[in-house]
Amino acid sequence: MIDPSKKYFHCTDRERAIFEAGIKLGAIFHQYTGMPINESNKEDIEKTIEKSVKLQPFVNNIRVKISMKGQNGTSFNYNSLSGEMLDVELAVSYNGQEVKARMQYLQALNYPLMYLEE
Amino acid sequence: MIDPSKKYFHCTDRERAIFEAGIKLGAIFHQYTGMPINESNKEDIEKTIEKSVKLQPFVNNIRVKISMKGQNGTSFNYNSLSGEMLDVELAVSYNGQEVKARMQYLQALNYPLMYLEE
Amino acid sequence: MIDPSKKYFHCTDRERAIFEAGIKLGAIFHQYTGMPINESNKEDIEKTIEKSVKLQPFVNNIRVKISMKGQNGTSFNYNSLSGEMLDVELAVSYNGQEVKARMQYLQALNYPLMYLEE
Amino acid sequence: MIDPSKKYFHCTDRERAIFEAGIKLGAIFHQYTGMPINESNKEDIEKTIEKSVKLQPFVNNIRVKISMKGQNGTSFNYNSLSGEMLDVELAVSYNGQEVKARMQYLQALNYPLMYLEE
Numbered sequence: 001m002i003d004p005s006k007k008y009f010h011c012t013d014r015e016r017a018i019f020e021a022g023i024k025l026g027a028i029f030h031q032y033t034g035m036p037i038n039e040s041n042k043e044d045i046e047k048t049i050e051k052s053v054k055l056q057p058f059v060n061n062i063r064v065k066i067s068m069k070g071q072n073g074t075s076f077n078y079n080s081l082s083g084e085m086l087d088v089e090l091a092v093s094y095n096g097q098e099v100k101a102r103m104q105y106l107q108a109l110n111y112p113l114m115y116l117e118e
Numbered sequence: 119m120i121d122p123s124k125k126y127f128h129c130t131d132r133e134r135a136i137f138e139a140g141i142k143l144g145a146i147f148h149q150y151t152g153m154p155i156n157e158s159n160k161e162d163i164e165k166t167i168e169k170s171v172k173l174q175p176f177v178n179n180i181r182v183k184i185s186m187k188g189q190n191g192t193s194f195n196y197n198s199l200s201g202e203m204l205d206v207e208l209a210v211s212y213n214g215q216e217v218k219a220r221m222q223y224l225q226a227l228n229y230p231l232m233y234l235e236e
Numbered sequence: 237m238i239d240p241s242k243k244y245f246h247c248t249d250r251e252r253a254i255f256e257a258g259i260k261l262g263a264i265f266h267q268y269t270g271m272p273i274n275e276s277n278k279e280d281i282e283k284t285i286e287k288s289v290k291l292q293p294f295v296n297n298i299r300v301k302i303s304m305k306g307q308n309g310t311s312f313n314y315n316s317l318s319g320e321m322l323d324v325e326l327a328v329s330y331n332g333q334e335v336k337a338r339m340q341y342l343q344a345l346n347y348p349l350m351y352l353e354e
Numbered sequence: 355m356i357d358p359s360k361k362y363f364h365c366t367d368r369e370r371a372i373f374e375a376g377i378k379l380g381a382i383f384h385q386y387t388g389m390p391i392n393e394s395n396k397e398d399i400e401k402t403i404e405k406s407v408k409l410q411p412f413v414n415n416i417r418v419k420i421s422m423k424g425q426n427g428t429s430f431n432y433n434s435l436s437g438e439m440l441d442v443e444l445a446v447s448y449n450g451q452e453v454k455a456r457m458q459y460l461q462a463l464n465y466p467l468m469y470l471e472e
Contacts, residue, residue: 030270033269033270033316034265034266034269073346074345074346074347075344075345076345076347080269080318080319082316082318083316109310109311109312110308110310110311111310111311111312
């Protein structure tokens with residue numbers, strides 16, 4: 001992909017890929033949490049997030065897994081998608097430099113951490 | 119559907135259906151706008167919103183149409199879903215009382231109006 | 237307030253007020269959950285939601301209370317605003333008909349219920 | 355700030371700062387767009403976003419400016435906050451390495467670009 005925004009950046013190709021990976025993970029958390037979800041539409045939401053993130057610049061690959069383990073049932077048989085439920089593996093590539101990033105809830109931190117895997 | 123929250127309400131069945139319809143339309147606007155979208159994932163997003171709203175209480179039927187007419191192209195070949203693009207027809211039913219509601223961008227108001235059709 | 241959208245509705249004034257109340261509560265849940273929050277900016281968020289909802293049509297009054305009781309601390313000293321934390325009292329008035337609505341997490345339902353108080 | 359998540363990362367301090375800057379900008383876009391806004395609560399929203407982003411890890415400084423120039427008025431005297439309106443300057447610092455990032459709508463791209471300034 002040719003980058004129409006190249007001239008606005010002052011960084012290496014790897015740094016650019018890292019920046020873009022951060023953008024996507026921050027976006028996923030704040031866009032999709034809140035969606036009504038239960039086992040019946042879980043896979044559908046996973047696929048829709050994947051397709052939608054792939055439209056964003058420099059995304060090579062993405063895998064979204066949602067786990068509802070440990071969620072208490074509600075009286076209305078669905079929950080709201082929360083950061084704890086999300087496990088996202090993301091590969092971003094800029095000019096041949098690929099980075100792998102992840103969002104995953106970590107019990108030790110009680111926090112949905114976004115980090116660089118490689 | 120038996121209503122586990124019945125005792126909290128002081129209103130007629132039709133009023134309840136109207137209240138629930140309002141909730142769903144307000145939720146749709148504020149949950150899904152912002153999603154990356156172009157023609158390639160438009161239908162996918164429509165279906166995912168429909169499935170997800172159907173999990174919410176007392177939704178009988180929902181049809182979501184997204185139109186990207188009049189949207190200016192961006193340098194990155196996608197847009198963010200906005201209220202102007204959304205056309206939603208919603209049927210909510212409470213204890214046999216059905217109401218039909220709609221969200222639709224109206225040029226005359228320059229506003230994505232949520233209204234009761236019947 | 238004169239209603240520029242009057243002709244699109246087919247309902248009583250009270251039904252309209254109820255519909256508008258539903259819209260606002262659905263909107264609040266799906267717009268503001270996800271915001272980074274701790275005790276230091278809790279009141280600030282409450283006030284900002286109140287001001288922002290007051291811009292929407294036919295809102296007479298709104299009071300937002302956020303409670304972080306029962307939230308587990310994270311390693312980064314803030315949480316994400318969730319539906320469980322929100323307690324909203326809302327008065328909507330249409331053509332002299334006022335309705336009072338509320339959003340409140342109810343333990344008995346494990347659900348942030350939106351309901352009509354009067 | 356001591357970093358409780360240090361062991362999950364495999365990158366330089368500068369790369370970490372860049373990643374964190376991307377997260378914050380992606381988050382801002384997808385969390386706050388959609389909020390009801392007009393001139394009366396514009397400054398309030400700017401301050402609330404600033405305070406709220408400052409809770410997130412490694413944020414040194416943030417300035418949010420919202421411009422409603424070029425927005426068409428609606429029949430209800432407010433708009434929804436959109437990416438086009440946002441101008442954000444962000445300084446993130448990790449272990450002494452500071453990076454400056456920005457989100458700004460660029461007419462040439464018809465896109466709210468997130469980029470690294472230095």
